[in-house]
Amino acid sequence: MKIPFYELDNVVRERHPLGDRRRTEIEVEKFLEAILLSDTWIIEGVHNEEWTSETFLQADMIIFLDPAYSTRTYRIIRRFILQKLGFEKANYTVTNEMLFKMFKWNRHFEQVGKPNFFNTYADGQKLRLIRKKKDLSNLLSELSVRWNNT
Numbered sequence: 001m002k003i004p005f006y007e008l009d010n011v012v013r014e015r016h017p018l019g020d021r022r023r024t025e026i027e028v029e030k031f032l033e034a035i036l037l038s039d040t041w042i043i044e045g046v047h048n049e050e051w052t053s054e055t056f057l058q059a060d061m062i063i064f065l066d067p068a069y070s071t072r073t074y075r076i077i078r079r080f081i082l083q084k085l086g087f088e089k090a091n092y093t094v095t096n097e098m099l100f101k102m103f104k105w106n107r108h109f110e111q112v113g114k115p116n117f118f119n120t121y122a123d124g125q126k127l128r129l130i131r132k133k134k135d136l137s138n139l140l141s142e143l144s145v146r147w148n149n150t
Contacts, residue, residue: 001147006035008045008052009091020091025051046109048117056121063128063139064117069110076102 011031013020023031028051035041036058043055056062067075080099082088092098121127130136 003040003042005042008047061126065130072106
């Protein structure tokens with residue numbers, strides 16, 4: 001689609017080969033503002049805190065990937081193993097502590113983050129909820145048609 005793509009983790013952190021640097025709140029705000037001022041953008045991430053609210057408000061479409069809690073748990077374990085074995089890149093030090101943080105985040109997301117998102121941003125017009133591969137296939141077909149007609 002040739003649309004600039006941004007990961008929110010990379011908005012928060014400046015990546016360096018010798019170690020990442022966490023951007024200041026002002027730097028994050030300016031970086032995100034510059035993205036939102038561009039004509040087209042895709043932003044990816046699970047952050048739905050106040051600092052990201054404008055991204056949801058300005059988005060033409062919000063794609064919410066919502067696999068089952070058990071699926072996310074399995075993927076956390078699988079990713080940890082692949083990263084530990086060096087088959088998958090990690091932007092952090094792969095430790096047991098990080099694994100437990102991921103489990104904690106997963107539970108918090110299920111109990112707090114996801115309900116907060118739906119209570120705040122669940123606009124039926126632009127929200128696309130993806131729970132299964134079939135949902136994703138349908139969305140990709142819709143986007144293909146839409147993109148080819150523009």
